Amino acid sequence: MNLAIALTAARYGAATANYTEVQRLLKGPDTGRVCGVRCRDVLTGKEFDVRAKCVINATGPFTDSVRKMDDQEVPNICQPSAGVHIVMPGYYSPDNMGLLDPATSDGRVIFFLPWEKMTIAGTTDSPTDVTSHPIPTEEDINFILSEVRNYLGPDVEVRRGDVLAAWSGIRPLVTNPDSKDTQSLSRNHVVTISDSGLVTIAGGKWTTYRAMARDTIDAAVREHNLQAGSCRTMGLQLEGAQDWSPTLYIRLVQDYGLESEVAQHLASTYGDKAFEVAKIAQVTGKRWPIVGKRLVSEFPYIEAEVVYGVREYARTAVDVISRRTRLAFLNVQAADEALPRIVDIMGKELSWCEQKKKEELETAKTFLYYEMGYKVKTDQLTDRSEISLVPSDIERYKKRFRMFDKDKKGFITILDVQRVLQSVSVQMDENTLHEILNEVDLNKNGQVELNEFLQLMSAIQKGRVSGSRLAVLMKRAEENLRRQAIPVDRSGGGL
Known part of the structure; x- marks a missing residue:
């Protein structure tokens, strides 16, 4: 979804920069107003300035770090909270039924849902430090497993080994700086504007992103007298939605000779852009399917998606196994098995040398081991x-x-x-x-x-x-x- 939003913005004229971080804010020497940012390309180390009439801080858990670039004395409004999710085999939940328990043993909410033919369970909710690499702890994983056992029959043995993947995300819970009750945390969003004109959108969640966009853009237009109308997000189709239909996958099967499962995956993931993926899919050499070599046999992700991902700004193997496919989130062992082939394909597309390919492979394995719950197997016997x-x-x-x-x-x-x-x-x-x-x-x-x-x-x-x-x-x-x-x-x- 994040990529679809970025591509949609680019279609309407936005300039996008992947793997770019803000070093500092730029301010007018006479007015003291924010007029741009100093950026750094993380992959190359190159720095450059971006000038703007209005700067919007929409950085999730990193909200306060950017606000302090504007004013070091400003109080924090973001309280990051860690949420851990685990994925288990699909047989743990019916295909069309989910469960949510708002009263677990310690008062946290637990959900148990079918997802991508697997079962997803979570979540924890505990204060955490802001980091770019949150790690799920064994304590959190075992807490979820313990709660899950309460919903299953006594004859069903829930094992740690049934956890196919586990990850931690950071919720940007906020307090409204304009509210009298500054201690209460909210999952809703707040829009604030500093004295220097920095617009900050904080809090919120994926399911309300359009409302967040509308409130933020409308506030920016008013504050900076921009020559623009009100936000147009409501009803605006994202990239890939224009010619999508529930039966689009059938055309992929008929026109390109893709497996039905693969075609359904491509249609639901890329929308009408699925045809572009199908066009670059390799011939299998089999009677059926005609095209579409899978990365791993049990999942519908194909090699052509790696090529397409690179052409849509993917630059690391971690990008592909986690952000362009769901392999890392569905089964870390399958993702690990697919990595060598993924790195080979990316290396060819991006002209990587052997040393670069080796580095990418090791970085991705480290990501799986520490951030996705794939425990390193020890050779030492206890x-x-x-x-x-x-x-x-x-x-x-x-x-x-x-x-x-x-x-x-x-x-x-x-x-x-x-x-x-x-x-x-x-x-x-x-x-x-x-x-x-x-x-x-x-x-x-x-x-x-x-x-x-x-x-x-x-x-x-x-x-x-x-x-x-x-x-x-x-x-x-x-x-x-x-x-x-x-x-x-x-x-x-x-x-």
Whole structure:
């Protein structure tokens, strides 16, 4: 939406500058009135001036930092609040039903909604410092998970590993400087004008952005006697809306040979501009679909969107995985898998050298790990994952692990574990295996990584893990084995 608004403004004559920050305000030497800004291109470091009859400060959580460029003594009116959201598999919510609880355990509001064939849940609401890189904390994620468990049946196990993505956003809650009740925070917006003529629009939210635009522009026109009428935002169509229709995607399928799911995604995302994306889509070499190579198999994003994104001002891999597609917000692991191809495509479009491509890849991975809830997998085993296997057994189990990890993703599935156990003549019922895996799943991600697999095999071989429920579970597994007359070798020589 942000991009669509910028492109619409450009269509009506606005000059836009991406990746640009304000260094300071410019003021007339005689009048002291704000008459422009000193800007800096973040990507190149180049600085330049922009002169204007009126300067509008619309910087969200950064509102007060710009106001203090105008007057260092001005009191803050913005109280940033952090809101954390998580995305879980779609099976957690019906397709056409959402839930909102205004009375959670600590009084905050929680919602639970179907979104992009997934489930989105949130949100926290707590004071925070202003930063360009807000990070979701484990405490916030676990709070949401804890509340979510209250809405589901007792037989449904909600795991940390079910969190496919998590992020934190900053709400620019404000106090009205003209109000007598200066302590009350508001989610509504306020428009203020300083003595030097700086117009500030603060607070508000995405769902009221047109009302915010109208109030701000009308105030600017009045204050600075601009030769313009009242704001025209109401009813103005954004870029891509003009020729859009609910059945537009059918034309994309028929005219270009796109998959129906991909065509629906392009139509709903780009509107009538979807045809421009389809025109640059590559031939797949298959009977169907004819064009449109996906970035990852389970999501409808295609490689042509990366090219189109670059032509619409995208300049970093983070732009593409988060702001031009929803990959980072829907599944960080899928975004991570798509990154090498995305960087290759962007490198070709923007003439990146190999070093630049490497830097972009690392920056994007860091973004996923720290800002989108993708926890770095540790190679170090904790105390509760102590492994008691002889070197020959470790190598043997590593070899079996790699046999099932054919794609070298670093993990295997529970079904793979069952197959490994069967291959070494260990049988146990699914409930017992599920409980054991839940004990050794250190990352709570529903996947069994090598260190977790080795711990599992060690526990089965030893039959106990000190200080853990695993001892009880393994005893139950041994009883099952004895009932099946399968011997358990405790000599250290392996199963």
